[in-house]
């Protein structure tokens with residue numbers, strides 16, 4: 349008898365001895381069925397993972413040097429990066445702050461001086477140099493420039509070795525990656541469900557920007573809209589709600605209480621993130637998971653959040669927080685607090701590709717945000733099936749730009765909306 353069979357038999361005998369009465373028969377059957385189900389589950393990495401093999405583009409010991417960094421503004425509001433090398437390998441990244449594409453492009457240009465002539469494969473070393481040699485550390489512009497470059501360097505390293513990035517990081521930890529779509533009406537929930545999504549995110553329904561102290565009507569309308577979304581989605585799909593940091597702490601507490609009966613997947617940015625104590629106070633007042641992270645950068649930014657228990661779902665943006673190198677470390681920090689990672693991503697397909705590679709390399713991944721699967725930008729757009737995207741098998745980030753399709757999408761001047769209170773003209777968050 350094999351070891352597995354012997355274990356299975358001894359476990360059944362043990363369970364039978366515990367439940368050896370007539371009344372225990374039904375429970376025993378249920379346990380044994382569960383036992384059988386677990387025993388027959390397949391290891392997801394057997395077979396499928398090795399179907400696609402790619403040759404290394406660079407032999408062991410061969411030299412490679414960075415020759416140029418090229419940024420491209422791509423519609424609707426993105427910035428793509430190509431890191432060129434003398435070995436013919438081009439790494440892709442997405443270094444952008446929404447509404448500040450030109451500023452980040454300038455930051456990338458400044459970092460080019462350091463990178464040209466260097467071996468791109470020392471990814472972590474270059475991350476340290478770009479971050480620490482700046483003297484003034486962090487902030488959205490520098491970390492977004494580093495994030496895009498970091499993605500591109502991992503892409504080059506993966507292509508050089510002929511393996512996906514998640515393989516280089518010790519993965520895969522999963523065979524497919526759950527993604528969520530934006531949907532703010534019952535019709536949109538139904539349409540996205542038809543497309544294969546099982547998780548969604550909405551904003552707070554409001555007919556005007558929220559005031560510091562809101563009326564019962566404001567809270568009731570927002571809760572009613574979420575109730576309608578829950579009815580459309582049913583109880584087996586997930587819906588997160590993003591307060592966008594545009595609700596005051598006073599109103600956020602009332603609104604969270606009103607939403608609790610409909611069990612949102614998470615409450616995102618219930619308030620702005622600069623004062624972590626305020627968010628921690630809100631987190632202590634509800635059993636719903638608090639999510640935040642799109643405006644937090646590097647491991648140093650996420651440290652305080654975790655230590656104060658302000659959020660249990662971290663949403664670092666692959667394009668802002670420090671790239672694959674840094675978000676993997678943030679995930680490790682989060683794991684020690686039983687917190688999950690759900691990368692923020694309202695950006696393009698390279699950002700999505702980086703998030704998918706990360707998901708394939710960490711244990712505490714929850715769900716990946718996406719707004720575009722890459723059709724018209726990359727040669728093989730991502731496909732969603734049963735709520736998931738299969739882990740890609742291609743080398744590096746696993747995506748190639750569709751250069752012909754891109755030609756007509758080059759250039760934009762996207763700016764952030766400017767919002768004012770309709771009653772008194774004061775500046776409000778959007």
Ligand SMILES: [Mg+2]
Nearest residue numbers: 590592616642
């Ligand atoms: Mg958000």
